């Protein structure tokens with residue numbers, strides 16, 4: 538809930554008084570944020586703000602990690618995994634972020 542409300546807050550602030558018509562959010566697959574939950578909360582939080590009625594587009598970005606044992610890069614759907622070399626010593630390099638990629642105003 539707090540994520541959605543801060544997204545609405547940031548958009549309303551950046552809109553500078555204009556009406557927001559579309560928001561594109563980038564959500565990392567490893568961020569433990571459910572797109573559907575964000576979608577629902579976004580509509581609720583946007584009520585009575587400049588963001589009300591804006592279309593919310595969500596792009597899910599895949600997770601990526603680097604193996605600390607062999608240096609290989611692997612794709613992850615969960616925040617843990619195992620490298621082909623057998624190591625589970627992984628450093629997450631992407632997929633945890635949540636950011637506003639784009640915003641359209643009227």
Ligand SMILES: [Zn+2]
Pocket residue numbers: 604605606607608609620621622623624
């Ligand atoms: Zn490895």
